[in-house]
Amino acid sequence: MLKVRDLEVYYGLIKAVKNINFTVEKGQIVSLIGSNGAGKTSTLQSIVNDVKRKGRIYFDGHNISKLPTHKVIQSGISLVPEGRRVFINLTIDENLRMGAFNNDEKFESLREHMYELFPRLKQKRAQLAGTMSGGEQQMLAIARALMSSPKLLMLDEPSLGLAPKIIGEVFDIITKLKEEGITILLVEQNAYAALDISDYAYVLENGEIALEDKASKLISSDEIRKKYLGA
Template sequence: MLKVNDLHAFYGKSHVLRGVNMEIMPGEVIALLGRNGVGRSTTAKAIMGEIAPRGEIIFKGEVISGLESHRIAHLGLGYVPESRDIFPAMTVRQNLILGIKNMKAPGKYSVDDMLDMFPNLRARADNPAGVLSGGEKQMLTMCRTLMGDPELIIIDEPTEGLAPKIVQQIGDMIAEIAKTGVSILLVEQKLSIALRIADRVYVMGHGEIVYGGTPDEFKARDDIKKEWLEV
């Protein structure tokens, strides 16, 4: 579904991504692990066209490297950034409606489906989104992305800064999304969430992939954890 070959990216003169290679199959959940600052979020932004990539990015057999972000989204690639961007003056319901890609051909999720998934959002459906808590804003950004009916969704640090109870809810939601057949690239720090959900994991270090394997294989690699994940 998604294949990344020799991906490089720069911030000014800073060479952040140094030949990233990865592949995501249809219906697969991939966890992208690594310390802060190694290039995980930059990888997500490069795939989505938010920063200029060098290398080859192929989605559903089509080269998308260098395409504008809105064109990539319309091809079926969703993105939930770590910034939890919402439209604060608009209601929760209006934010969800904005996520619909084609009003004439609704996707598999409706606004009511999203509100049923998160009762917290239903209780605030007609309130301005700006009054939501951090966890509720994260729920809203994920639900709004799903309204666009993506075939693959990139979720960047969804549990960062959230209370344990909300972290569990977010993890459960991602697991439910995976059950519908949507492929997921999950950028996540919390190993408990990532390893519970993922089919495979990649570990990133110094702007490149340094390890790939199943969660069970990864759990046995104390050397990888020590060198690339422990602080």
Template sequence: MLGVSRLVAGYGAEPVLHGINLKIRQGEMVALLGANGAGKSTLMRVLSGLHPAKSGGVHLSGEVLNTMPAEKIAGRGVVLVPEGRQVFPELSVLDNIRLGGFLHAEDREARVQGMLERFPRLRERQHQRAGLLSGGEQQMLALARGLMAKPRVLLLDEPSLGLAPKIIAELFEVLDQLRREDMTILLVDQMAALALALADRAYVIEGGRVVAQGTADEIRANVDLANAYLGNAAPTPATG
């Protein structure tokens, strides 16, 4: 579904990403692991068109993406739920969700109702200003807004950042449901153990390079990787 080949990107003369290669098959959840500053968020910004690549390629089902502007990439179905939520604080919860469906006006209101059913907390607060929501509620709202864009590939950048453990568990239950619905997802999250509990495969990035890849079980079984990235293991959500 999504392929990245020899991708180089950065913010100055020195690249942040050094020849990244990865692939995500249709219906897979792939975890992207690495320490702060490894280049994970830069990769997500390049994939979504928010930051240019210096060289290399990004392809969606064979179509070249990295020459397109961000709005065209979103229209193709590569949808980023950014780090920090970035909801529109002065707009209502309902209008934030509606904005996610801007490029797909057909049956939009029915899909809005579907999001409110998927996220009961948002239904309770649908007429409140988004800026008044808790951090966890804002993350649910950002995810609902992203799903309204009808993603073929959903890019999730640090969705659990700054959230309480109870809210993180609720969030990962939602992600587990999306996985069971065969949504294609690339997940960046510091809660590596939780990410691996849901993911089919994982890549580990250090210094802007892929240093390990494999199934989630293979990454967990690697002692060095487990010590480096799974030290803060949290209880895994129920899957099925």
């Protein structure tokens, strides 16, 4: 579904991502794990053409490398950014409306499905997003991204700053989305939680892919356990 080839990302003269290649197959959860500054967020931003980059990106057999961000979203890719970035002065309902900016004809049915997935949001649909807890904002950020009916959902650090119980809920939702047929590319510092639900994973170090394998193999790797799982 997604093929990234010879990707480089630049911030001024600094090369944050260095000639990486990876693939996300349809129906999979694929994780990018690694320490802070490894290039994970830059990689996601490059896919939606939000940073200066070189390389080729193919989605559903089409080269989307030169498409502007809104066209990438329309092609079927959606990003839940790090830090959630919900519209704090808008209600839950209004945030969902913003997520459906290119999918307005399906707004009503999609919104109801989001409220089935996230019943907590339905209870507070008229509440301003800025008054919600971090966990609720994360759920809203995911729901807003789903309002564009993506084929590929990219999540950047969805567990960041959340309580353990809420992290469990968020990862349960990610697993459920896969069951609904959505392909997922996940960036996550909680390497154990990411590998536990993933089919395949890539380990980024200093902007390069240091290791890749089936998630079930990486989670039992001594090297991964020492570096990223605290074992």
